[in-house]
Amino acid sequence: MKQPGVLELPVLGLLKERDMHGYELRKQLGAMLGPLWQVSWGSLYPTLRRLARAGAVTKTEQQVRPGRAGGRRRTVYRITPLGEAMFQDMLGETAAMDAEHFTLKLAFFRYLPPDTRMKLLERRRAYLQDRLAEFRDNLHRYRERIDSYTLSLQTHSIAATESDLRWVDELIDQERSPQEHRQKENA
Amino acid sequence: MKQPGVLELPVLGLLKERDMHGYELRKQLGAMLGPLWQVSWGSLYPTLRRLARAGAVTKTEQQVRPGRAGGRRRTVYRITPLGEAMFQDMLGETAAMDAEHFTLKLAFFRYLPPDTRMKLLERRRAYLQDRLAEFRDNLHRYRERIDSYTLSLQTHSIAATESDLRWVDELIDQERSPQEHRQKENA
DNA sequence: TTCGTCATGTAATGGGTTACATGATTAC
DNA sequence: GTAATCATGTAACCCATTACATGACGAA
Numbered sequence: 366m367k368q369p370g371v372l373e374l375p376v377l378g379l380l381k382e383r384d385m386h387g388y389e390l391r392k393q394l395g396a397m398l399g400p401l402w403q404v405s406w407g408s409l410y411p412t413l414r415r416l417a418r419a420g421a422v423t424k425t426e427q428q429v430r431p432g433r434a435g436g437r438r439r440t441v442y443r444i445t446p447l448g449e450a451m452f453q454d455m456l457g458e459t460a461a462m463d464a465e466h467f468t469l470k471l472a473f474f475r476y477l478p479p480d481t482r483m484k485l486l487e488r489r490r491a492y493l494q495d496r497l498a499e500f501r502d503n504l505h506r507y508r509e510r511i512d513s514y515t516l517s518l519q520t521h522s523i524a525a526t527e528s529d530l531r532w533v534d535e536l537i538d539q540e541r542s543p544q545e546h547r548q549k550e551n552a
Numbered sequence: 553m554k555q556p557g558v559l560e561l562p563v564l565g566l567l568k569e570r571d572m573h574g575y576e577l578r579k580q581l582g583a584m585l586g587p588l589w590q591v592s593w594g595s596l597y598p599t600l601r602r603l604a605r606a607g608a609v610t611k612t613e614q615q616v617r618p619g620r621a622g623g624r625r626r627t628v629y630r631i632t633p634l635g636e637a638m639f640q641d642m643l644g645e646t647a648a649m650d651a652e653h654f655t656l657k658l659a660f661f662r663y664l665p666p667d668t669r670m671k672l673l674e675r676r677r678a679y680l681q682d683r684l685a686e687f688r689d690n691l692h693r694y695r696e697r698i699d700s701y702t703l704s705l706q707t708h709s710i711a712a713t714e715s716d717l718r719w720v721d722e723l724i725d726q727e728r729s730p731q732e733h734r735q736k737e738n739a
Numbered sequence: 740t741t742c743g744t745c746a747t748g749t750a751a752t753g754g755g756t757t758a759c760a761t762g763a764t765t766a767c
Numbered sequence: 768g769t770a771a772t773c774a775t776g777t778a779a780c781c782c783a784t785t786a787c788a789t790g791a792c793g794a795a
Contacts, residue, residue, distance in 0.1 A: 387746075405785075406748070408783055429746095472701065474699075496587070500587065518655060525712065535704075593775075593777095595756075599754090601776095624762090624763050625762095627775070
């Protein structure tokens with residue numbers, strides 16, 4: 366992860382569903398976004414601290430005791446109304462449409478109204494088409510000067526981008542006709 | 553780019569071919585690896601400084617003058633024998649096999665002996681298979697709890713990883729029989 | 740009793756992004 | 768004469784990674 370503050374969005378998104386402590390947050394992050402998103406503690410806890418400082422979440426100490434008193438300590442985080450507003454703002458943001466940002470937003474699409482969903486999908490589509498044009502232009506310009514490995518690299522990048530584009534198109538189609546998908550399930 | 557010092561390898565790799573100044577280095581980086589690799593000045597120049605400090609490159613001031621004296625200033629970088637050794641070490645390294653590291657190494661495969669190339673390809677293959685297994689395991693475990701968007705996300709991730717895997721297999725095949733490719737061209 | 744998991748953090752380090760700052764040359 | 772490109776850097780800020788440090792609980 367490179368861009369600043371990528372974690373804020375998914376953390377708030379998970380806390381929207383229910384209160385959680387740090388350790389659980391990390392597990393849920395992996396469950397939702399895949400194993401590549403196992404964030405480190407040194408990344409998660411500072412994020413939580415920043416969110417608390419910004420008033421987006423509140424911390425509550427909790428004592429877990431299965432029987433006797435004085436058990437394991439937990440710090441449970443709860444999202445605030447301000448945090449909810451921040452979440453919606455971040456989610457609707459259309460500035461950055463690279464794979465990381467798009468993935469993060471798609472994971473919380475259910476919290477967006479249909480028109481915002483469509484806007485984001487179309488922004489992602491435009492982003493991918495730009496990338497594709499750049500890739501092709503680049504390949505065309507330097508074709509003679511690059512070796513077979515680099516050529517293979519660029520060809521594969523183009524193919525992968527085209528695949529992403531087809532996927533986004535599918536998502537757009539499904540967004541346009543949400544009933545079709547259900548018809549199949551009922552048939 | 554996230555991991556520390558990713559730029560060192562491609563910079564040394566480009567300087568292996570010929571001496572270059574910073575501005576040109578940046579352009580060649582984009583030409584070789586695609587437009588997403590347009591690094592920022594604040595990233596490139598510190599890298600060059602670090603390489604110079606480590607003795608991997610030497611700096612030479614150059615005056616460009618098309619006619620009259622005292623023209624534009626350039627700082628030309630040249631790789632040293634130590635730099636060449638560092639480059640070979642980094643290139644043969646098999647520890648990190650994520651997309652970024654693999655891409656960077658593949659771009660300079662021509663500088664590696666066939667057996668090292670094969671070793672790297674097989675390490676990448678193993679990495680992708682691990683990822684794939686993790687993705688599938690994760691999907692299997694949490695299938696019921698995730699919504700259709702997240703499901704689509706994970707399904708697409710799996711498909712993309714499978715595509716990467718097929719690509720690596722192609723590269724391995726071509727590595728095993730380098731003459732076949734030429735036969736087709738001659739036929 | 741020891742290992743694995745649960746649980747929470749801090750500190751050091753280092754690199755990337757963005758913005759800032761400057762100036763020459765070329766083409767229109 | 769002015770905009771675009773060439774050309775080189777610095778500084779501030781922020782964030783992520785890694786390693787470190789601690790300790791309770793459950794199961795074998």
